[in-house]
Amino acid sequence: MNYFSSDFKLGILGGGQLGKMMLYDTRKYDIYTCVIDPSPEAPSRLACNEFTVGDLLDYDTVVNFGKQVDVLTFEIENVNVDALETLEDEGVKVFPSSKTLRTIQNKATQKLFYRDHNIPTADFSRFAHPSEIQDAVDNGGLSYPFVWKSARFGYDGTGVKVVRRYTDLIDLPNVECIAEDLIPFKNELAVIVARNEKGDLKTYPVVEMEFHPEANQVEYVICPARIPDAIAKKAELVALKTAAAFKHVGLLAVEMFQTEDDEILVNEVAPRPHNSGHYSIEASYTSQFEQQLRCILGLPLGNTESKVAGVMVNLVGAEDYTGNVLYKNIEKIMAMEGVTPHIYGKKQTRPFRKMGHVTIVNKDIAVAREIAEKVKRTIEVISE
Template identity: 50%
Template sequence: MIIQAAIDFDFNIKTLDPDSDAPCKYLSHEFVNGSLNDYDTVMAFGQDCDILTIEIEAVSIEALEALQKQGKAVFPQPSVLRIIQDKRVQKQFYKDNNLPTADFILTENRADTAGHTAFLPAVHKLGKGGYDGKGVQVLRTEADLGKAFDQPGVLEKMIDFEKELAVIVARNENGETSTFPLVEMVFHPEANLVEYLFSPANVATGIEKKAQDIAIQTANALGIIGLLAVEMFLTRDGEILINEVAPRPHNSGHQTIRANDVSQFEQHLRAILNLPLGSTRAHSKAAMVNLLGEEGHNGEAVYEGMDDVLAIEGIHPFLYGKRFTKPFRKMGHITIVDQDFEKLKEKVIFVKEKLKVVAKN
């Protein structure tokens, strides 16, 4: 989707991906198959690039730092990625910069974690390597401590939250910032990733401004160039706490392609090229439903119910070009727009019930 936005600007795009049949292969001007974590591969890839950017944090930071020293523009900056790539460092960054977040304890291994029973209930997260709900364990009681990770991690106090929210903020080299409307996310109970969201979030007056201000403060504290997705908890007493951040276009902003003047993908490009940031004005209320592979289905993907959902006004599918499905794999998303919030919710339920990603018989 970054590439699709770049095409409108007539940029020449070169991509690196570990999948030899990655969807980006068929949109890029040049495609390189290789590991994102291999120093030599990333170094060789970047030699003829003017600007390098990422869409996943799991990449060789050492190579990006070396390319930056060669004079290449690397956004987000490797220094920012170092903070965000390790959740332990990320949480300490919030504390050191007076950014609101849940109480936490840094843990070294399972035995160390077992010594903090008084801190439960809590969420245990791997310091490095977690992604889309992987590397996260909920520890409610002492009986759950056997599930704790036997690697460096962070134990976060469990928050009694009312809603999970997110703000996407863009920042360019001039220090100009711009935020998209606050969104409300609903997570899949098993896959622990966003199942659907609503934009704007249905919150009390003043909460959106407070959340957007925190997002801007976080982006400025990091000094990030590019896009930053800030995931937050809204507590039952009206507090906003930062959960995690992602230094890239994010699931919580996919609906902006149809719902806003500029999409998050175009805004990211504007930011890393130090262009004026675009208007984030929303044309209507919007929702986004993730299309996840159905349980029990592995194989070539088939989208059942597509005719039914396309017959409804305001429904826009975005399929990711992944040939094979498996349980809970992100295969695409559906953006839904409507001026009426109740109708929007009805359409979300309809899409969730009708559209299924299954394996070809």
């Protein structure tokens, strides 16, 4: 198939910031794109060839959208996976596959997949309802502390809770869930694996999520991770094994814990470009977004090495501001060396909403890390 001709159409489910950044590269290659998103104000509404407003969870909407394209991908996991399966049956190339997405969408299934494929992950138990958890604790099958996770679409802070005592269980939503061992870890690491249909595999360098010492929030994504080579090698192998087990086509971002004992445990995966790979736009020979296109279009994989070290800082809405967004001091950070802000184009800010990110590149990672700290102290995402 000739991807560089106007007969070819790439469909993208979701028009958020990930889709928007992927469009830099579809424009670079002049690849025809159709994007669908529920919001008429989605960041991807520009730069694609056709933009449709529609519900990504509605079977008919997704099937009808997918029928008009040659290759279909998604930038968000929360889409109708039955529709993807139907489209695959009808000959549309869907990458990553419906099968992979179905496994990943449900955290219990995802964890079982790791267990079945001998991929190291924290021990866990699966429950249809949180009430069963209490029974398990009472029967001695589970003990505090543990991590409760809702099986479906639990994201950090909403579908995840550390349970230390009985009272922590009381307000949990009544949904399918897992209880996972609470792992004391030295580092949270991530590796993005790229794999195409032929099975060619490449990994990006291991990155490190540096946490705020008090707030326990990821503050910086650092590439390369400041860890010993042997640990990096181990993390890469676990990530490769994971992508190969899924027979994944596309990017797979594998988030891992480096435990106190230097074990590597898979925490969770994302079958798409990922926050932990944003640094790659400025730092890598091939950005994760270009790589995603290469993977799903069956093009040769690009070089995943870095030209320079990179640190990424997320721009989230400041706590006390809601309304029309204002990026205070953005000119000041742009005067700092190797600093590139990415503004996603969401018009309204609210506390902790992801509004953009900033990449800091430098030949010396320690210098990049220092500048990142200055960036973080300087810029503020507030409202008008």
